[in-house]
Amino acid sequence: xxxxxxxxxxxxxxxxxxxxxxxxxxxxxxxxxxxxxxxxxxxxxxxxxxxxxxxxxxxxxxxxxxxxxxxxxxxxxxxxxxxxxxxxxxxxxxxxxxxxxxxxxxxxxxxxxxxxxxxxxxxxxxxxxxxxxxxxxxxxxxxx
Amino acid sequence: xxxxxxxxxxxxxxxxxxxxxxxxxxxxxxxxxxxxxxxxxxxxxxxxxxxxxxxxxxxxxxxxxxxxxxxxxxxxxxxxxxxxxxxxxxxxxxxxxxxxxxxxxxxxxxxxxxxxxxxxxxxxxxxxxxxxxxxxxxxxxxxxxxxxxxxxxxxxxxxxxxxxxxxxxxxxxxxxxxx
Numbered sequence: 001x002x003x004x005x006x007x008x009x010x011x012x013x014x015x016x017x018x019x020x021x022x023x024x025x026x027x028x029x030x031x032x033x034x035x036x037x038x039x040x041x042x043x044x045x046x047x048x049x050x051x052x053x054x055x056x057x058x059x060x061x062x063x064x065x066x067x068x069x070x071x072x073x074x075x076x077x078x079x080x081x082x083x084x085x086x087x088x089x090x091x092x093x094x095x096x097x098x099x100x101x102x103x104x105x106x107x108x109x110x111x112x113x114x115x116x117x118x119x120x121x122x123x124x125x126x127x128x129x130x131x132x133x134x135x136x137x138x139x140x141x142x143x144x
Numbered sequence: 145x146x147x148x149x150x151x152x153x154x155x156x157x158x159x160x161x162x163x164x165x166x167x168x169x170x171x172x173x174x175x176x177x178x179x180x181x182x183x184x185x186x187x188x189x190x191x192x193x194x195x196x197x198x199x200x201x202x203x204x205x206x207x208x209x210x211x212x213x214x215x216x217x218x219x220x221x222x223x224x225x226x227x228x229x230x231x232x233x234x235x236x237x238x239x240x241x242x243x244x245x246x247x248x249x250x251x252x253x254x255x256x257x258x259x260x261x262x263x264x265x266x267x268x269x270x271x272x273x274x275x276x277x278x279x280x281x282x283x284x285x286x287x288x289x290x291x292x293x294x295x296x297x298x299x300x301x302x303x304x305x306x307x308x309x310x311x312x313x314x315x316x317x318x319x320x321x322x323x
Contacts (some may be wrong), residue, residue, distance in 0.1 A: 008240020016227050020220035023196060027219070031197045033212050036204055109205070 037112050043130040045142040048100045056092055058101040060114040061136065065104065071139055077101075077114055095124070102132035102139065111135060174300050177293055182232035184290065185245060189225035196222070206259050221248075239301050246294045253287050256280075 032038050048055055057074035059066045066076040075092060077085045093099065099118065103110035111131045118129045132138065192199045200218035204211055224244065231241035260280055 005239045005243045008237040009243050010240070012227055012231060012237050012240050012244055013224065016220060016224035019193075019223040023193065023223070024216075024219040027196055031200060031215060033215050036201060036211055109201075112201075 036109065037115075037131050041115065041130055042133045043100060044133050045138050048130070048132060049142075051098050051100075054096070055098045055100050056089070058089065058099055058114065058118075059136075060101050060103045060110040061108075071102070071136075074102075078110065079113055079117070082117070090122075093126075098128040098130065099126060100130050100132050102135045105135045105137045106133065108135060174297060177297060178232045178235075181245070181290065181293055181297070182229040184229075185225045185232075186229035189222040189229060191222075192218075193222035193226065205264065206255050207262075207264060208255060208258070224248075239298075242294060242298045242301060246291065246298060249287055249291045249294060253284075253291065256283060256287070 030038075035042075048057075057071045058077045059070045059074045060078050061070075061076075062078060062080065063076065066074075066078075070076070075085075075089050077089050099115075101111040101115045101118070103114075115129045115131050118126050134141070196215075196218040199222070200211075200215045203209065203214035203217055209217070225248070228241035228245050231237045232245075
């Protein structure tokens, strides 16, 4: 009886592999196996600096962290106060500008979430939205 | 002797009929539970299979597994749920499906509670975007209900052959007595 459970479970688990692999191939360009953000949607501090005034810096960290320090000229935009903060961002944004979103460090997820929301929910959808590699920590390391 | 045998056989037939009827009703009820659970898992699996990228991020929010493994699971788990759901409906690999689903729900429950204890603000991703605004108690209640149903089905599946034996056992015993 016990072996019947195990044998059937193994067969089902093996059968599920085939469509899973198929889907992984189908979605190969939409997700990275190495990092939560696609390499094409990330930007280094150096690259972002090179964009100069054509880039808008968005701070996705909580309000208190933004208040204590932030990239000069950055706009605060986080998930907690999206509706209150978004108007300020939208007045600064124009289609030809690139948006650089950052949070505290490489491991944080806030920047990705804000970038994703900007890409998906805004009208028209923003294409040039990038997440800063290494986040605020990387910016501090490079500039101070 | 012959008369007694007839009465006994009628009695046997009646008790067998009642037992059989009770067994059929129970069996029918378990099949309804099968279909409900299968529907839940197929629905959840399809929603997740449509957006594996979001599921990978939902898995990552638990901060338990490395990103690469989370991505692999995001592609694999929805199909496992769909297949197990189909197995419940068609009763093929039925016991295997029950054990996989039970294990999945237990793992998910432990991961959810662990995340809550660590203060992580997570969306379970169980039903794609549909479950994004569910509260922690709602998640827990649904998972416990599903787990309870799966455990009952597992138990029934194991006991089913025994049930069938019990239903038919009195007939066999009484017939042998008259003989």
